[in-house]
Amino acid sequence: MQRGEPITRERVTLQTIADKLGLSRTTISNAYSRPDQLNPALRQKILATAKEIGYSGPHAAARSLRRGRSGSIGVVFTESLVYAVTDAAALLFLRGIAEASEPSGTALLLLPAPHGRRAGPTAVLDAVVDGFLVYSVAEDDARMQAVLDRHLPTVMIDQPPRPQAGFVGIDDRAGGRAAAEHLLALGHRRFAVVTFPLVEDDYSGPVSLERQAAATFPISAARLAGYADALRAVGFAWEDVPVYETPLNLVASGEIAAGILLDRVPRPTAILAFSDLLAIGALRAAETRGLRVPQDLSVAGFDDSPGAATAQPPLTTVRQPLLDKGLVACRMILEGWPQGHPPSVLLPTELIVRASTGPAPP
């Protein structure tokens, strides 16, 4: 990309106007940035001359350098930007950010992830921003390190808190517990769990207790712990519950995983899924096997993403406040943390009971 300037025109700066009018650079600058500092008549004359010469106004980068602030916030998403502006959950989060940032006149810099997840950090390093919002980015993503290196105010959303950064998340453990308690109350005794990754090693398959204990994705660890809490509270053996891990959060992955779990003997009567997409996959697996939901099988999801209510049958799930996450995180960064310690907020979840769960079969 090139400048649109005509080639014939000399570069025009504050100094150009100043020279032409026999004034100082500072006065021209004031005409733009501090109108109360000069005679209104002179100001008009300056602006008129500037327009005539074709001055573009104070250079944004120079201004930002000198002022030490830019009036914008960088946003880093898990996946590619294209995915982020497609995914309903990410968009709700983005909308929350916009609701908080717009009234303050702050712009949002959406950072690209050019080569899939392991994106080059260049764009993050070059981002002219006053802070970062980081949404569920893997710990070893190069962009993560780049963000931390910048030493700017940063808020992590749905990812492990860092001492130097703010944090906004949900109480995944409580959410998991709520889902499991609901199914227990319906009389279920034989559970199965479909998770997304516990450790970032692209493993796929049954999860041992050792692997559960070694989980590095905190969201996953918390949800599992929540399920376990509920079961143990009524004296059930969590260690007997089959857990199946899928590497991707896709309907197809959920279908495969749930299929394997449903083919076990004795068959589980309730499936706890880590997301609505995985849960919808489980519904498909059940349909394939001629199982009726919820008569033969209950399925509970997580997120209450837009597809949950319209699934067949509508999905019982744990709602998380996606919009609020963006809103709270953005406010947090706008307000800063003058007190010292970066703040940390856990937002509540809510169990939404729909038609995909019912009494355990006799």
Place this chain on the structure above:
Amino acid sequence: MQRGEPITRERVTLQTIADKLGLSRTTISNAYSRPDQLNPALRQKILATAKEIGYSGPHAAARSLRRGRSGSIGVVFTESLVYAVTDAAALLFLRGIAEASEPSGTALLLLPAPHGRRAGPTAVLDAVVDGFLVYSVAEDDARMQAVLDRHLPTVMIDQPPRPQAGFVGIDDRAGGRAAAEHLLALGHRRFAVVTFPLVEDDYSGPVSLERQAAATFPISAARLAGYADALRAVGFAWEDVPVYETPLNLVASGEIAAGILLDRVPRPTAILAFSDLLAIGALRAAETRGLRVPQDLSVAGFDDSPGAATAQPPLTTVRQPLLDKGLVACRMILEGWPQGHPPSVLLPTELIVRASTGPAPP
């Protein structure tokens, strides 16, 4: 918002590292920006020292100033940013932009419109970007002038071309004409129109011919002209067609506007709406009044946005390639126009006939 730096730490720049290691500023700079320009061993040493001291890496604004580019593109939307990340059409456009920009590692700066539409241009003036994409912003919006004043490469989408800016749009007039011709061919004679704003003044209500002529939103003017073309071509009096303007592109607005139009005597048999959302609102208004669509009333939308096909009944509409608009516009600005004249692209529209239109009632 404040810097997250500990107060005790002195400001760290390239010079700090240079002094500590007895090297020159430039060498440290090269360690970051041109690794091939120095000994790899020295580079490692530099980076290690930088990390130890707590250097944040080259300052983005300073870098951008000196280099004369920022690696990001500013995006200005018609409405507020909050609206833009909510509206399906705007999002599709945004996705097109992302698809074009992401592979190049370019970031997107979404600019706010803080105080409603009459946004202060501050954010535009301070935007550290290499160019602007302007999506259907009113001619007299302060942000428009600000963008033009910046003299950066700019592409206008769905708004009047400017000699100095690129242009991407659709043939709104032809699209409007196609919708109206379709209804005429079905035998309709009594039309009504639901528009979104013609002039940026937050007016809501019936639209006079004078106001139509004074429309500053070119899209609106073109679509109205297209409807008028079709009607006049068969000898109909366009001036007798009631036109109702709503300030917001929302289902609820469409419902109100269509309700008022449907309560007229004689009742219109066909409603032409400026968007699918407004059209869906019209469907609701019809339902409320016990009117069957399409037997008693035909409704045609515009956009073919995601909800159109699943509306009840599925909506006849004018499809416009929203994603392509973003894609083409963004590519245009990334490639620039070295040849001189900024390019101009008109994308085609297509009438999609579904179940919301049918033969005029007898």
Place this chain on the structure above:
DNA sequence: ATGGCTTACTGTATCGATCAAGACTTGATC
């Protein structure tokens, strides 16, 4: 007339890097 206050403008230092050109080594080539 003196001091104090306001208004209007100027001058210098500074924000933090990158660029272009130059200088000094070292090794290879004729």
Place this chain on the structure above:
DNA sequence: GATCAAGTCTTGATCGATACAGTAAGCCAT
């Protein structure tokens, strides 16, 4: 042994503005 090229680092200029302190003039009150 001189020349050249490549590799490595330095110097000085520059990107374009804003902050802060300072000066000069005008006005009012004492």
